[in-house]
Amino acid sequence: MTSDSTAKHFSGGDDNAGSTPGSNPSDKQKDDSIKSNPDSGDKAGSSYGEASTTAPAVPPSANIHMRCLIVTQDASIIIGKGGSHVNEIREKSGARVMVSESIPGNPERILNVSGPLDAVSKAFGLIVRRINDEPFDVPSVPGSRAVTIKFMIPNSRMGSVIGKGGSKIKEIQDASGAKLNASEGMLPGSTERVLSVAGVADAIHIATYYIGTILIEAQERMPSTSNSTYRPSSQPRRPTQGGGSSYVPGYSHHAPYGPPHNPPQQLQTQQIYIPNDLVGCIIGKGGSKINEIRHMSASQIKIMEPGATGLGPNGAPGGSEGERLVVITGQPANIQMAVQLLYHRLEQEKQKQLRAQQGGSSGSS
DSSP states (O other): OOOHHHHHHOOOOOOTTOSSSSSHHHHHHHEEEEEOTTTTTOOOOGGOOOOOOOSSOOOOOOOOEEEEEEHHHHHHHHHOOGGHHHHHHHHHHHOOOEEEEOOOOOOOOEEEEEEEEEHHHHHHHHHHHHHHOOOTTTTTTTTSSOOEEEEEEEHHHHHHOOOOGHHHHHHHHHOOOOOEOOSSOOOTTEEEEHHHHOOOOHHHHHHHHHHHHHHHHHHHHHHHHOOOOOOOSSOOOOOOOOGOOOOOTTTOOOOOOOOOOOOOOTEEEEEEEGGGGGGGHHHOOOGGHHHHHHHHTOOEEEEHHHHHOOOOSSBBBBBOOTEEEEEEEEEEHHHHHHHHHHHHHHHHHHHHHHHHHHHHHHHHH
């Protein structure tokens, strides 16, 4: 993916944010009811289960970043030829949708969706419709095929989603008609667990709204200070070190080093290291790329001078020769998104260089 296409990849139309695509009156009425009260109106099938919850207190405009694992085949369907499908999902939902690069030997990719809560939940509903090749403007029916979305949830937040004795999961299932299942163990080298949500498009739409609401409320009550995100890899991982921070092949990634119990809205800081020879692709011409990532993540990102070092997990100087320290400051969710965008940009450049090398080799042989 070129730099120009990357900029387009992060953009999403706002004209349709919060409204269901198409002109189907019942579908639009359903979507409007979801924003004000996901339990009312023509929800994903009153035939799937009756609502037992009250409307979430979190406003639909609250921002959230949600990640899930998808198989490579579904990723290709979601993206479409020349990005046509993913661009349509962005335009219809108003959310930012990004699919990670395919990694040889790994059957899964990461789907990142961010933006206002109602736009993000709507995007996931449209994603299911795209996977099923269903029209965007027709409500789900009992015969629609169920799809499973594997959300990646920080372990520190999973308890809030499950609820005491599974009460929250039951509420979400009753309200949406979707089936939820939380994994017991964490993903390799991370502090995230999988929350599987299975259902038709409308059920996924509503369930995502409720899950997002719980995550936003949990974030406001207790901001996270350390979360290692899962990244698929075909390479072996080093054992987890200090504080549960994960090893990302090619990059050094340390857990945030802010105070252990920050009050809401207090900024936190995270450090990562990137190869010196890839700093240029992160900055972009005239700082265009780094400024774009700052804007997308709503965080402060500072690329330090060569030789600058931060502290590793055990208090020793971090980084190594040939690496540059990058310091990210912001709210935990914004930091997480910034890290993902930075790593995504690095992966793009690595793939670009690999293709160039392969092209040169075939041309000289």
